[in-house]
Amino acid sequence: xxxxxxxxxxxxxxxxxxxxxxxxxxxxxxxxxxxxxxxxxxxxxxxxxxxxxxxxxxxxxxxxxxxxxxxxxxxxxxxxxxxxxxxxxxxxxxxxxxxxxxxxxxxxxxxxxxxxxxxxxxxxxxxxxxxxxxxxxxxxxxxxxxxxxxxxxxxxxxxxxxxxxxxxxxxxxxxxxxxxxxxxxxxxxxxxxxxxxxxxxxxxxxxxxxxxxxxxxxxxxxxxxxxxxxxxxxxxxxxxxxxxxxxxxxxxxxxxxxxxxxxxxxxxxxxxxxxxxxxxxxxxxxxxxxxxxxxxxxxxxxxxxxxxxxxxxxxxxxxxxxxxxxxxxxxxxxxxxxxxxxxxxxxxxxxxxxxxxxxxxxxxxxxxxxxxxxxxxxxxxx
Amino acid sequence: xxxxxxxxxxxxxxxxxxxxxxxxxxxxxxxxxxxxxxxxxxxxxxxxxxxxxxxxxxxxxxxxxxxxxxxxxxxxxxxxxxxxxxxxxxxxxxxxxxxxxxxxxxxxxxxxxxxxxxxxxxxxxxxxxxxxxxxxxxxxxxxxxxxxxxxxxxxxxxxxxxxxxxxxxxxxxxxxxxxxxxxxxxxxxxxxxxxxxxxxxxxxxxxxxxxxxxxxxxxxxxxxxxxxxxxxxxxxxxxxxxxxxxxxxxxxxxxxxxxxxxxxxxxxxxxxxxxxxxxxxxxxxxxxxxxxxxxxxxxxxxxxxxxxxxxxxxxxxxxxxxxxxxxxxxxxxxxxxxxxxxxxxx
Amino acid sequence: xxxxxxxxxxxxxxxxxxxxxxxxxxxxxxxxxxxxxxxxxxxxxxxxxxxxxxxxxxxxxxxxxxxxxxxxxxxxxxxxxxxxxxxxxxxxxxxxxxxxxxxxxxx
Numbered sequence: 001x002x003x004x005x006x007x008x009x010x011x012x013x014x015x016x017x018x019x020x021x022x023x024x025x026x027x028x029x030x031x032x033x034x035x036x037x038x039x040x041x042x043x044x045x046x047x048x049x050x051x052x053x054x055x056x057x058x059x060x061x062x063x064x065x066x067x068x069x070x071x072x073x074x075x076x077x078x079x080x081x082x083x084x085x086x087x088x089x090x091x092x093x094x095x096x097x098x099x100x101x102x103x104x105x106x107x108x109x110x111x112x113x114x115x116x117x118x119x120x121x122x123x124x125x126x127x128x129x130x131x132x133x134x135x136x137x138x139x140x141x142x143x144x145x146x147x148x149x150x151x152x153x154x155x156x157x158x159x160x161x162x163x164x165x166x167x168x169x170x171x172x173x174x175x176x177x178x179x180x181x182x183x184x185x186x187x188x189x190x191x192x193x194x195x196x197x198x199x200x201x202x203x204x205x206x207x208x209x210x211x212x213x214x215x216x217x218x219x220x221x222x223x224x225x226x227x228x229x230x231x232x233x234x235x236x237x238x239x240x241x242x243x244x245x246x247x248x249x250x251x252x253x254x255x256x257x258x259x260x261x262x263x264x265x266x267x268x269x270x271x272x273x274x275x276x277x278x279x280x281x282x283x284x285x286x287x288x289x290x291x292x293x294x295x296x297x298x299x300x301x302x303x304x305x306x307x308x309x310x311x312x313x314x315x316x317x318x319x320x321x322x323x324x325x326x327x328x329x330x331x332x333x334x335x336x337x338x339x340x341x342x343x344x345x346x347x348x349x350x351x352x353x354x355x356x357x358x359x360x361x362x363x364x365x366x367x368x369x370x371x372x373x374x375x376x377x378x379x380x381x382x
Numbered sequence: 383x384x385x386x387x388x389x390x391x392x393x394x395x396x397x398x399x400x401x402x403x404x405x406x407x408x409x410x411x412x413x414x415x416x417x418x419x420x421x422x423x424x425x426x427x428x429x430x431x432x433x434x435x436x437x438x439x440x441x442x443x444x445x446x447x448x449x450x451x452x453x454x455x456x457x458x459x460x461x462x463x464x465x466x467x468x469x470x471x472x473x474x475x476x477x478x479x480x481x482x483x484x485x486x487x488x489x490x491x492x493x494x495x496x497x498x499x500x501x502x503x504x505x506x507x508x509x510x511x512x513x514x515x516x517x518x519x520x521x522x523x524x525x526x527x528x529x530x531x532x533x534x535x536x537x538x539x540x541x542x543x544x545x546x547x548x549x550x551x552x553x554x555x556x557x558x559x560x561x562x563x564x565x566x567x568x569x570x571x572x573x574x575x576x577x578x579x580x581x582x583x584x585x586x587x588x589x590x591x592x593x594x595x596x597x598x599x600x601x602x603x604x605x606x607x608x609x610x611x612x613x614x615x616x617x618x619x620x621x622x623x624x625x626x627x628x629x630x631x632x633x634x635x636x637x638x639x640x641x642x643x644x645x646x647x648x649x650x651x652x653x654x655x656x657x658x659x660x661x662x663x664x665x666x667x668x669x670x671x672x673x674x675x676x677x678x679x680x681x682x683x684x685x686x687x688x689x690x691x692x693x694x695x696x697x698x699x700x701x702x703x704x705x706x707x708x709x710x711x712x713x714x715x716x717x718x719x720x721x722x723x724x725x726x727x728x
Numbered sequence: 729x730x731x732x733x734x735x736x737x738x739x740x741x742x743x744x745x746x747x748x749x750x751x752x753x754x755x756x757x758x759x760x761x762x763x764x765x766x767x768x769x770x771x772x773x774x775x776x777x778x779x780x781x782x783x784x785x786x787x788x789x790x791x792x793x794x795x796x797x798x799x800x801x802x803x804x805x806x807x808x809x810x811x812x813x814x815x816x817x818x819x820x821x822x823x824x825x826x827x828x829x830x831x832x833x834x835x
Contacts, residue, residue, distance in 0.1 A: 021796065126778075149776050152762055152776075153778065154777060156761055205729065226711045250795060251792075252787075252788055254782045367474075369741045580756060582754070649754050652751055
């Protein structure tokens with residue numbers, strides 16, 4: 001068996017193994033000495049995979065898989081969005097990943113600013129922002145969202161002699177610190193974490209060892225194919241049942257204990273972790289990634305005077321006060337428990353960022369029907 | 383009012399053109415108000431079917447009209463001209479009028495448009511008309527100022543006669559859903575040409591007139607064909623949502639049975655776009671009574687444009703208006719694409 | 729966003745550190761400078777927003793499948809064990825039945 005065969009035959013999507021793993025989950029949950037068993041994942045791509053493959057309908061009823069604060073766009077705080085919107089309205093050209101366009105700031109999103117005439121480009125990669133800067137004389141600001149995996153790409157571009165008219169407005173975030181916050185919340189019932197396979201490809205599995213020691217909560221690193229997710233959860237249940245919390249790597253083809261050292265060096269050469277607010281989660285120590293002083297010349301915050309005060313003249317819409325994104329992201333509430341969900345807050349007219357991003361809990365629930373009871377659905381086609 | 387109807391916004395934005403719920407709301411609340419009544423024995427504007435039908439003697443006159451704004455004008459597998467002819471011929475066919483009588487074609491051209499490109503488009507229109515056994519009998523030409531229009535816009539209207547109308551609203555629990563071939567080809571082929579994505583693919587649009595394919599199916603299935611639609615904007619998802627809403631049934635789709643080209647699947651994964659919400663321009667979706675389903679499937683597969691046809695779903699009484707997707711790993715609801723996922727694809 | 733998708737390297741521009749990668753029939757250019765190992769045509773890489781972040785060693789695919797199979801086997805074994813224990817309990821005369829764990833109200 002080589003990788004070529006595996007990919008060619010999409011063995012990581014083999015329905016038979018999937019069935020076996022689902023049954024394994026059933027049995028593992030039954031062996032737990034309590035119900036329900038609650039675990040959390042902290043990655044928007046995991047939520048996408050679970051939603052896309054309809055895995056929630058396949059999980060045992062007594063297994064709760066909660067999406068934590070793993071959507072980088074969702075946790076981008078209002079003042080950060082305001083910075084970008086203010087710049088756009090000041091006439092500066094902004095390039096950003098598509099998801100960020102509709103995230104609401106205090107009163108406007110970048111999409112609103114664009115509809116009013118601001119110059120906002122959607123890019124699919126930071127290298128496109130570089131091309132924009134090379135092809136144009138004007139200033140280009142790359143509004144950079146994403147967790148550590150994506151920050152590596154931004155870092156690579158910044159050490160590669162970028163054009164002078166490019167600067168980066170960093171809203172990048174770092175995941176491990178927010179796991180600490182969730183683990184320390186008194187209301188939390190989380191018994192274990194599924195960690196993001198791609199972030200761990202960069203940071204290595206070792207980065208979770210101290211966390212596990214401190215909080216006595218297991219962490220299993222999982223990939224994103226359906227078998228990866230099911231196997232990761234099975235492994236997590238197994239470790240929970242064993243009563244011996246530890247770090248386990250269920251994504252060995254991409255994750256090693258020390259990770260991608262070269263990428264790590266690059267990441268920490270360009271970025272420094274600082275404390276900051278995550279939307280709806282309050283302060284996360286070391287959760288934000290900002291450019292180091294050596295890269296000040298490419299730091300939008302140093303290059304421009306950003307005046308966001310005009311945006312604050314608008315009183316925050318009343319709806320925002322009733323938005324439950326923070327609790328939803330911390331795993332304490334669910335979209336079904338939010339009064340605005342599906343009514344005043346829809347993908348068309350989002351109130352909170354969870355409804356905006358393709359990876360946001362509320363958006364995915366709205367798109368895929370949340371967690372309707374589809375267990376009874378039997379295949380009907382001939 | 384359709385399920386989940388919402389009031390339209392003050393400003394008409396791109397999402398109203400994507401063929402989904404927003405567009406249906408626009409038609410209901412603006413276009414169809416006070417217009418489109420053709421009497422009891424006919425299909426008018428309010429039905430929001432692929433075309434209209436007016437009773438004449440012992441037959442129906444079927445009329446369908448489309449405007450085409452696709453960008454780029456020439457794309458892998460076709461161009462705006464082939465799209466225009468195929469689109470209208472197919473709309474007529476979806477109502478049961480599989481022998482088009484004639485087409486019109488109006489062109490709005492931007493000042494500065496290349497004559498050679500125009501001639502290529504027209505050659506394509508000629509060739510597709512010949513393929514479809516029809517012709518353009520009248521039209522109109524306008525030229526607008528440079529920058530007032532993006533290149534070229536075409537509008538085509540088609541007329542045909544049929545003794546039997548096929549609705550898109552005749553489903554009941556137990557009926558089967560059939561697709562005539564691979565899904566998502568056109569939309570993703572267009573998407574892949576957008577330069578900024580920098581993808582190298584051999585994806586091609588499936589644009590083609592499928593009226594002879596539909597004819598074969600109707601001849602075999604007869605009254606057993608109870609719903610028929612072409613899954614254009616919004617893809618299979620939109621077509622099924624409309625059928626399910628109009629008939630008040632739920633539909634369960636076996637995702638593993640839906641035919642997909644490997645490359646379409648790959649581009650869809652890379653871009654995060656579900657092929658089931660991506661447009662098709664050479665396919666049809668049938669709702670069939672169970673006893674005729676296998677016969678119709680064989681008939682369609684015997685046609686060159688139907689080799690990959692498959693039965694992919696079943697209607698149920700539960701969850702009317704909703705489409706449930708059995709993914710092979712679990713199940714989820716198949717949603718309609720809400721916003722301007724893929725602008726200017728047809 | 730092109731997030732975390734694996735693909736096969738077809739061609740490499742060593743000077744500019746750019747690979748042409750095949751994702752099940754679709755080709756895209758991917759930058760190599762942050763990859764964790766040198767890459768050759770035929771290798772599989774994990775792409776994240778246009779950068780290769782991992783060279784996936786071919787033997788690791790087999791390791792992953794082995795992991796899944798091991799989990800299946802373990803779950804099977806746990807099940808067998810429970811069946812044995814249950815049989816013993818049932819066989820013992822006047823045995824105290826173990827209390828079943830309380831289950832939370834289903835939402």
